Amino acid sequence: MRGGRGWLAALAWLLSTAAGAAPFKVLLLERADDPRLERSRTERAYLGHPGGAAFDGIDVALKEAQFELDAAGASITLERATVADAPAAREAAGRAQKAGHAAIVADLPGDWLLAAADATPLPLLNVGDAADRLRERDCRARVLHVLPSERMRADALAQTLVARRWSNVLLLTGPSALDAERGAVAQAAIKRYALKLVLAKPFKLSADPRERDLANPALLTSAASGGNYDVVWVVDSDGEFARTLPYRTALPRPVVGDAGLVALAWAAQFERYGAPQVSRRFAKAAGRPMTAADWAAWMAGKAIVGAAVAAQEAKKGAVPTAALAKALPSLELDGSKGTSMSFRAWDGQLRQPMLLSDGQGVIALAPAEGVLHPKNNLDTLGADAPEKLCKARP
DSSP, X not given: OHHHHHHHHHHHHHHHHHHTOXXXXXXXXXXXXXGGGOHHHHTTTOTTSOXXXXXHHHHHHHXXXXXXXXXXXXXXXXXXXXXXXXXXXXXXXXXXXXXXXXXXXXXXXXXXXXXXXXXXXXXXXXXXXXXXXXXXXXXXXXXXXXXXXXXXXXXXXXXXXXXXXXXXXXXXXXXXXXXXXXXXXXXXXXXXXXXXXXXXXXXXXXXXXXXXXXXXXXXXXXXXXXXXXXXXXXXXXXXXXXXXXXXXXXXXOOEEESSSBEEESOOTTOOXXXXXXXXXXXXXHHSSOOOHHHHHHHHHHHHHHHHHHHHHHHHTSSOOHHHHHHHGGGOOEEOSSSSEEOBXXXXXXXXXXXXXXXXXXXXXXXXXXTOOOSSOGGGGSSOOGGGOOOTTOO
């Protein structure tokens, strides 16, 4: 009987806590008919590409934190909205504020994300776009970036090449505007870490027989065209050419970038710091392996939980959404990557280690051993405070 009374008392406490829980509503903005999630693409499982909807990662994070939320007397409701363009994103973000949402998570292209951010004073967590411009010249004060920036990925690769003394780089860049932008970031990282760019060459997948040489790995990587390079760095935002490149180079050299060895926020094969348990929980809930994009969405969910708990504890009662927004930027987060992570004040980017993976396992971590920083070694990945280009932040 005593055990039964204890169980009933605990149940009554939980029910009373839930009844008085401070409710927070969160809106997930997603792209309608997202081309990244077409079945033909997700089945190929390109490294660094999304494997499914961002909702899956956020949902797992919120369910994992249910006891913590109950104990703090808070609750979080996740709602979804799909948008077809930037004006629709702006309208949805404006409606979210009027509907009493506390925060927005955006899995959107950059211009759509900026339209949403400009339509509301709510904090917005970016889990879908790695463009450095969103952290620099086009930054917004209330936008926090959970997904690593393109420069963070490039710096992680460059540090790894330095650690392995693969100093001479042949760079292959695709034909799209995004490839050109990312190729420039790669070249800057090569220069930053004193690697030698032997040659930069374009590639192009084309049905035009006159352009077939631009898609021939042997010709693109021949000694005559590239010199005696140590490594091939491929920039292929589409992913189709890059996946065919390893083991087809003219010289027996490793491939990095968008195939071969890839810098990722997460890899389902990571085996340290509790990562296997995270990957297993996600796979059980979503029915697929956890990708880097899923990890970013999961971390966005954890950040919102942490902010809700902090806001609730600070106010000891019903908490306005402003309290959650205030708590978000100053959080210390555990992402099962071996170190505490936080948002940089100068660009809103979540500082974090990067995993170097070939899709079969995690080969290395960045920052690489021996790469140091006066305050936080994680700030060797991406733009550091003295390089601040975001004028929207103090």
